[in-house]
Amino acid sequence: MHRRQFLGLAAGTLAAGALAACAPRAAQKAIAAAGGNTGKLDNGAAAFNAARRFASNRFGEIAYVERGSGPAALFLHGFPLNGYQWRGAIDRLSPYRRCVAPDSMGLGYTRPAPGQGVTPADQVQMLTTLLDQLHIDTVDIVANDSGGAIAQLFMTTHPERVRTVLLTNCDVEPDSPPPAVGPVIEAARRGRFADEWLVPNVVDKNFARSPKGLGGSTFTYPQRMADETFDMYLQPIIATPQRKALADAYALGLTPNPLAGVEPLLKKSTIPTRIIWGTGDTIFAASDPGYLDKTLGNSKGVRMIEGANLFFPEEFPDVIAEEARKLWGV
Incomplete structure (x- = not known):
């Protein structure tokens, strides 16, 4: 199977549905019918920034947003995103759950302690401590991309703390890291990941929305992404040499x-x-969802979203909310 390198910097053809303007009309209709947003995406950056809190613990200052009450739901974002990815889902699910969306160490607005590791295993330990601080015993997990890898580690390390799991496109054991991430890891080894892969998306938002940018290669409708969305994700990562080094460490993890x-x-x-x-x-x-369905001891099946790209949970909050409520029985 021919696949572009991570974030689309290698040559290759555009995947179907990667750009709204190029998506076949039938695919756009299918996405709309599935609950995808075919109009302008809601930004909401100011409100999300205002809602951000920090939990101080041995792992550092852990940034998170919390909304709602009742049983807790834990939202785990992808790479190089942060909890802002889940704002639409949280809007829809906070009437039914206490929604908690932390920023992983090395990404977003979390400030890890000096020398703190940021591997997926380290993230699991941090999340356990964060949940204890928030007096949360059990959670429903919703996860995407590298957050899905963290979710799998969490659910197998602390099964007693997990009620349900909703996984979207993410790592699986036979495909982790996927070959397309190889160039990212190589850049991180040279200490250049943030400068070579992220800075251009902040400097030039048209590039960010292009097939070679973050938006064009990983979002279904990049042309509908607000400038502030790219800044929300990437500005904290590129803010200082120390933050850039943490992003390198995340990739190497x-x-x-x-x-x-x-x-x-x-x-x-x-x-x-x-x-x-x-x-x-x-x-x-393309075989990864089938692998998960076959491997998970209590899989509730797979729902395929035609044409949706890697970070679709941001663009398809209605789908996330619909499936989460079914899984939760609310």
């Missing part, structure tokens, strides 16, 4: 395979897990 050995544990899992997968994703293999 994706290798060797952080999910090595997790398959037998997933097979034994009794946690109800539902999978939603965008077919426009060129980062993860």
